[in-house]
Amino acid sequence: MTQAGTFAVAALQGDEAVAEAVRQCDVDVVAAYPITPQTIIVEKLAEFVADGRFSGEFIPVESEHSALSACVGAAATGARVFTATSSQGLAYMHEMLYNASGMRLPIVMAVANRALSAPLVLNADHGDMMGSRDSGWIQVYGENVEEVYDRTIQLFKLSEDPRVMLPSTINFEGFIISHDKERVRLLDEGAIRRFLGRPAPKHRIDPKTPLTFGAIANPDNYFEFKMQQAEAMKNTLAVFNEVEEEFESFSGRRYGAVNSYNTDGADRVVVANGCSAGTMRAAARALNAGGEKVGVLTIRLYRPFPAEEVVANLRRAKSVITMDRSFSLGAPSGPISEDVKSVLKGAGLGAPVMSVVYGIGGRDLSVDDGKKIFEMAKDENSFRATQMLYGVKG
Amino acid sequence: MSWKELEEAAVVKGGTSAGYVVSGWRVKKPVIDEAKCTNCLICWIYCPEPAIVRREGAKVTIDYDHCKGCGICETECPPKAITMVRES
Numbered sequence: 093m094t095q096a097g098t099f100a101v102a103a104l105q106g107d108e109a110v111a112e113a114v115r116q117c118d119v120d121v122v123a124a125y126p127i128t129p130q131t132i133i134v135e136k137l138a139e140f141v142a143d144g145r146f147s148g149e150f151i152p153v154e155s156e157h158s159a160l161s162a163c164v165g166a167a168a169t170g171a172r173v174f175t176a177t178s179s180q181g182l183a184y185m186h187e188m189l190y191n192a193s194g195m196r197l198p199i200v201m202a203v204a205n206r207a208l209s210a211p212l213v214l215n216a217d218h219g220d221m222m223g224s225r226d227s228g229w230i231q232v233y234g235e236n237v238e239e240v241y242d243r244t245i246q247l248f249k250l251s252e253d254p255r256v257m258l259p260s261t262i263n264f265e266g267f268i269i270s271h272d273k274e275r276v277r278l279l280d281e282g283a284i285r286r287f288l289g290r291p292a293p294k295h296r297i298d299p300k301t302p303l304t305f306g307a308i309a310n311p312d313n314y315f316e317f318k319m320q321q322a323e324a325m326k327n328t329l330a331v332f333n334e335v336e337e338e339f340e341s342f343s344g345r346r347y348g349a350v351n352s353y354n355t356d357g358a359d360r361v362v363v364a365n366g367c368s369a370g371t372m373r374a375a376a377r378a379l380n381a382g383g384e385k386v387g388v389l390t391i392r393l394y395r396p397f398p399a400e401e402v403v404a405n406l407r408r409a410k411s412v413i414t415m416d417r418s419f420s421l422g423a424p425s426g427p428i429s430e431d432v433k434s435v436l437k438g439a440g441l442g443a444p445v446m447s448v449v450y451g452i453g454g455r456d457l458s459v460d461d462g463k464k465i466f467e468m469a470k471d472e473n474s475f476r477a478t479q480m481l482y483g484v485k486g
Numbered sequence: 487m488s489w490k491e492l493e494e495a496a497v498v499k500g501g502t503s504a505g506y507v508v509s510g511w512r513v514k515k516p517v518i519d520e521a522k523c524t525n526c527l528i529c530w531i532y533c534p535e536p537a538i539v540r541r542e543g544a545k546v547t548i549d550y551d552h553c554k555g556c557g558i559c560e561t562e563c564p565p566k567a568i569t570m571v572r573e574s
Contacts, residue, residue, distance in 0.1 A: 196495035257494070295497045302500025309496055316489035316495055323489070 099277035106237045107132030109276050110176065110202045110262070113244035114480065115146050116281045117288060119224035119453065120171035123151040123162035127181040128214050129266035130204040134176060135187050156181040160199075166470060167197035168305050170296035172248060178266055179206035179220045186224055193228030193321060195305040198251030198291065199259040201229075204270040205417075207365070207453045216265035216455020218366065222418040222427050228321050230260035230328055231395040233365040237274035240264045242345055245284055249335045252267045252291045255327040265417075267454065268367050283342045325396040332393055345346040349393035350401045354380060358387035359410040360469045363402070365391040368450070368457050375462025386466050397431050403439040411444050412436070413469050417451040425449075425479040444472070447479040455483055508535075512555030514570035516548055522567035529559040529568060 093282045104112065111133045114122065126134045140283045149166075159175050167173045177185060182203060192199050207217040221231060230250065233241035240262055247260040264270060297303045301368035309317055332349055340346040353373050355361050362372045369390035376386045389405050391398070406412055413431075416426025424430070425447035433445050446469050451457050465482060525545045530538040537553035538546050560568045 194495065200505045295495065302498060304498045305495055307498045313487060313492060315489065316492050319489035320492065320494055 095308055099279065102275050102276050102278055102346050104237060104241070104276045105132060105271050105273050106234075106264050107202075107204065107238050107271065108136055109241035110244050111136035111140070111292075112278065113140060113241050114174050115140050116279070116284050117174075117175045117245055117248050118172065118285050118290075119146075119148045119248075119436075120164065121149045121151065121166035121173045121343070122175065123153050123166065123173075124175045124177070125153055125156050125159045125160045125181060127156070127178045127207055127471075129216075129270040130176045130178040130202065131405055132270065133202055133204075136414050147392050153369050156184040157188060160185040160192060160201075161334060163199045164188060164195065164197055167192070167199050168195065168295075168297050168303075170291055172252070173197075173199045174201070176202040176204070178204045179208055182220045182224060183208060186227070188226035189224050189229060191306060194317065194446075196257040196321075196324070197259060197305075198257055198293070200244065200247045200251055201259065201261045202240075203261050203263045204266045205263050206266040213453045214266070216417070217452050217454065218263070218265075218416070218418040219452075221261065221263050222420070225395065225427060228258065228325075229395065230256075230258055230393075232260065232262050232393055233391065234262060234264045234269065235367045235370050235390070235392075237269060237272065238276045238345075239347060240269060241276055241278075242339065242343065242347070245279070245288070246335050246339050248336075249288050250328065250331060252288075252293075253327075253335075254292075254294065254333045254373075256324055256331050257293065258321065258324050258328065265365070265367050279343055287338060311363055315322070320451050328396050329398060347392055348401075348406060349398040351390040351392060352387070352389035352405045354385075355389050355405045356387070356408060357385060358408075359385045360413060361387045361389055361406060361409040361411070362413045362415060362462075362465070363389045363391060363406070363427065363428060364415040365394060368415060368417065368462075371457055371459055372415070372462045372465075374459045375466060378459065379463060384466070391428060394428075397435070399435045399438075402432065403435050403441070406432075406436060406443065407439075407441065409443050411446065411469055411475070413446045413448060415448045415450060417449075419449050419452050419481075429479065444475040448482050449479055450482040452484075457483075491545045507551045507552050508554050512553065512573055513537065514555050514572050515550065516553065516555070516557070516559050516568045517571050518546065518548065519569070520545055523564045524565055524567075526564060528562050528564060532558050532562045534558065 209211045243262045289370045414429035429447035
């Protein structure tokens with residue numbers, strides 16, 4: 093067994109790291125369709141199959157709708173199942189997302205986040221996943237290649253837990269993480285497989301025991317089936333911590349549902365997700381060195397929303413800056429902002445919230461941009477608008 | 487029923503429709519005139535349900551538990567041996 097601290101080190105792109113994790117996780121079925129910027133995952137897995145390094149079934153389907161449909165069927169047999177997509181591909185899966193979660197199938201999906209057409213764009217924003225925000229899938233956002241690798245492994249364990257039985261996504265920004273080559277400390281395959289065990293669902297179909305999943309519900313019980321999913325989401329918060337603890341025991345690595353950097357005693361706290369959280373921490377460090385009291389709260393687990401941890405970390409903040417890399421057209425502010433405002437209000441906290449929308453369609457966010465955003469939050473007028481579109485050319 | 491008692495994922499066993507009686511769905515029921523019937527099996531082919539029963543050495547009969555009363559058999563029957571009769 094790999095001891096914490098001794099690892100095989102590799103230079104991998106985000107997509108390559110996900111494919112490597114899937115290969116190591118003893119996955120039975122992969123059904124996927126290539127789409128930029130996720131394509132490398134599918135290509136790499138196909139290469140593993142051709143090289144005899146991956147014994148799972150690889151189904152090259154004709155569309156994303158078929159990809160997730162094949163995953164639903166495979167998962168209903170009790171198989172460990174993976175798929176990957178981006179942008180239009182995720183949109184094309186939309187219908188099946190609800191079937192996978194409603195049928196309580198623990199499918200794991202990598203989403204290399206990409207903005208949606210039209211106009212056609214290949215670069216990152218979270219608009220794709222936020223468009224499927226309410227589909228009943230667990231949503232985790234990674235901010236570097238190693239974290240994305242680790243989360244892919246963890247999510248099989250989380251999704252397959254009998255208290256959870258929900259599908260999950262590991263989200264990471266297209267190109268910025270999917271194509272960036274970083275140092276990854278790979279874990280021992282044997283240790284990963286001991287950690288995961290094998291899926292043991294309560295119901296599984298085979299030719300001898302035909303079952304219907306997701307049979308018709310009516311107004312007298314549909315609400316109750318959704319309540320079961322909501323309860324599973326609630327359980328996920330606790331199971332997430334257990335999974336992280338067990339993962340840490342053999343990897344030495346732990347991330348948390350949220351990550352707090354200097355939030356205690358800060359007068360301005362940024363709440364962000366994905367790779368920009370790291371950018372904002374770098375900006376905060378620079379400002380801290382100059383004596384400014386600023387901090388960053390990273391939302392790593394977004395669904396279920398870790399409300400208690402968010403509130404605990406924002407309890408003493410004098411002001412809050414939310415950062416959404418998705419543009420909810422016509423809404424008062426972005427989805428993270430709405431969630432944060434909702435839990436603050438629920439906890440009776442009155443800190444003003446500045447809602448920033450940034451990075452749309454892959455527009456870069458630099459450390460200097462981060463400093464400017466913290467600077468804007470010194471001005472109380474910045475809190476008057478329902479949201480601020482940072483970096484849009486006016 | 488409380489959400490705590492419902493079977494998760496709305497999972498039900500297969501093959502349950504065989505035991506599901508749909509006779510109450512009908513407004514009219516098909517009646518076969520055995521004298522006219524040539525046992526050509528056109529009704530058996532066209533029936534969307536398994537409601538026409540083939541019999542060895544005898545003419546077809548109707549499984550009224552699974553007949554929904556659609557009337558396709560009456561329309562398709564070449565010798566006009568099937569008549570839809572209003573349910574009493």
